[in-house]
Amino acid sequence: MTILKCIAVDDEPLALKLVQTFIEQTPFLELTASCDNAVEALTLIREKQPDLVFLDINMPNLTGMELARLLQEQPGAVPKIVFTTAYNHYAIEGYRVNAIDYLLKPFSYEEFLRAANKVLQITEESSNQYQPITADDEFIFLKVEYQWVRISLKDITYIESLKDYVKVHFDDSQKAILSLISLKALEEKLPSSKFMRVHRSYIVSLEKISAISKNSIFIDKAEITVGEQYKETFKAIVDKWIK
Incomplete structure (x- = not known):
């Protein structure tokens, strides 16, 4: 134990x-x-x-x-x-x-x-x-069913929490996968320069954001609401982009 x-x-x-x-x-x-x-x-x-x-x-x-x-x-x-x-x-x-x-x-x-x-x-x-990854790393291994799958960080668009699992979404050419890990645990392993928690149930790739509104983030066809407790932190990032 x-x-x-x-x-x-x-x-x-x-x-x-x-x-x-x-x-x-x-x-x-x-x-x-x-x-x-x-x-x-x-x-x-x-x-x-x-x-x-x-x-x-x-x-x-x-x-x-x-x-x-x-x-x-x-x-x-x-x-x-x-x-x-x-x-x-x-x-x-x-x-x-x-x-x-x-x-x-x-x-x-x-x-x-x-x-x-x-x-x-x-x-x-x-x-x-899981092993820690840094901003310079290009991939991570996640356990999917009975095997470890190598996932390229640049292909991830956003990550969704589904109870004890996370659902990792990719560009249209790749099917989403499920992995048995908490969103918090995975968040700690992702480089903060590339990924951000914006909701209790979502982490997004900053590079994949195509548009933003007052309360939402748009990635391809997905609209993700920014949670109240994450708005101030996300706003600080947005301010850097638009100045």
Whole structure:
């Protein structure tokens, strides 16, 4: 069984204790450290190399969001992040730093476990099935039925989530395929310079976009709605194109 090493960070003693208790009662989580501020957390993360950080956002001196940005900039492996906060307006910022989930205080063990299971699934899919790809890579292998299929990145137009599967769409000359992987796990493997998540159910190839409107993206004959939580990020990309 995969064991995820965890660090808990929260400046509220009761909230920190709750997360520690939830980690300790979850079989696949291991509490390696905890602290009450993001400055100390940065040092602990570098020392302990955890797989997962449960991170409060509103803390003095250095906020959890600022810490997450610092982690994205540092070399080497970056731990998965689940934010814990009493405020509900950080969703877009959380997406920008690739947070896996967002627990709104007060949260139950059921909600905590759901977030932890999401991290576990992504970790196992990443380690067992897929290798990271960079902006310079030209292809990826995906498991389709009982074989691994080589897929050229330049042929992908968009990717659609269908429960436990993704449906990868191509130019008209190639039939769409189904692969057993979550959209989030596949998103982490695709180069962000070429692909963007624009909806909870869609990733699009930026190179294949033929037209845009206020709320939609057009790729060939497909119209894909831009989800509310992704509009600001997508708008930043569009602004660069039209200026």
